[in-house]
Amino acid sequence: MGEFELIRQYFLPLAQLPGSGAVIVGPGDDCAIQRVPPGQDLVFSIDTLVEGVHFPLNYRPDFLAWRALAVAASDLAAMGADPDCFTLALTLPEASESWLRQFAHGLGRAASQFGLSLAGGDTTRGPLTLSVQVHGLVEQGGALLRSGARAGDLIVASGTLGDAGAALDYLSAVDEHQLGNDEQFLLERYHHPIPRLKLGAALRSRATAVIDISDGLLADLGHILDASGVGASIETANIPLSAALRRVKQQQALNYALHSGDDYELCATIPGSVWKETPQWLKRELTVIGVIESASGLRIDGTATEPGPEPAGFDHFRSSV
C-alpha cells in the first residue's frame, strides 16, 4: 500500500471527528488551517514517543495510539484549554496493514473521547516513532500557567497517584489476563491514561497554577514551585492512593505516588477562599495534599526534601531527555 492510500484509508476518517469546529481545512492540502475565534488564545504542545524509550518494544498499536494522544492532550488539560485538533507525525519501519488498522482504531477511540479531530500529519519510514501535536483553545489570557501559585494556596491532586508507575513491573507479562485484578487495574492505568480535560476546564477560574503529573508528583510540583517562586509543605497521609496500589506495593505505595510518573493526573494550587466555594462534584475529583508557603523548598511531613531523581532503574521506558 502506498503512502497516500495508507493515509486515505486509516487516517482521513479521523479528520471527520468533531473538534471545536475551528479547523476549516484538514488533511489533504499542504497545510491545515485552524481559525482561532476572536477573543481566544491558541494553546499548543507536541510530544514524541520513541519505541523502546517511551513505550515497550512490540507494544500493542491501539494502546500506543491511545497513550500518544492522551499524553499530548494532558498538556491541554493542564493549561485549562478546550481540545480542538491534532497533527500526527508517524515514522514506521514498515506499512503493516494489521498494525495500522489497530493503531487507527485506538487513535479514533481516543480522538473521539477527547474531542480532538485529526488536522494533518506526516508519514515516513524509519524506527517506530510518533509525534503528536495538539491544539486547544482558551479564552484570551485565561490559560492556567505554572507560575501563579501564592503562599497560602492549597495544593490539590486529581485521581490516585503511582498506579501507572507501578504497572511498569508488569508490562512484560506474557499474558496480562493471567495477572491478578489489582495488577490488571494498574496496567490499565498505564495503557489508557485519561487526560483530565473537563477538570482542567473547571479549574480555569479557580486554580492559580496547574501542571499534569507526567514525571512524578514531587518532580512536577517542583516545577510549579520553581515557576512561582514559592515553597510548599505536603502531608503524605493525604496523598491519594488506589486500593490496588496499596495491596500490590504495600510499604512502597507512597514511594510510587511521590516519584513515579505516567499517571497524567493534575496537580493544582487553589486559594483557600476559592476552595470553600468549589462545588462538591469538583471537590470529589480532587484531594488536598498540602499548602503553598513563602519559604522556598519542599517539606514532606515537616521534613525538608529535595524533589530528587527517581530510584535507580525504576522507569524502564523514559529517556533522560
Ligand code: ADP
Ligand atoms: P507534504 O509533502 O506537502 O508535506 P505530505 O505528503 O506529507 O505533504 O502529506 C499530504 C497530506 O496528507 C497533508 O495534508 C498531510 O497533513 C496529510 N498527512 C500525511 N500523513 C498523515 C497522517 N499520518 N495523518 C494525517 N494526515 C496525514
Ligand code: MG
Ligand atoms: Mg510531509
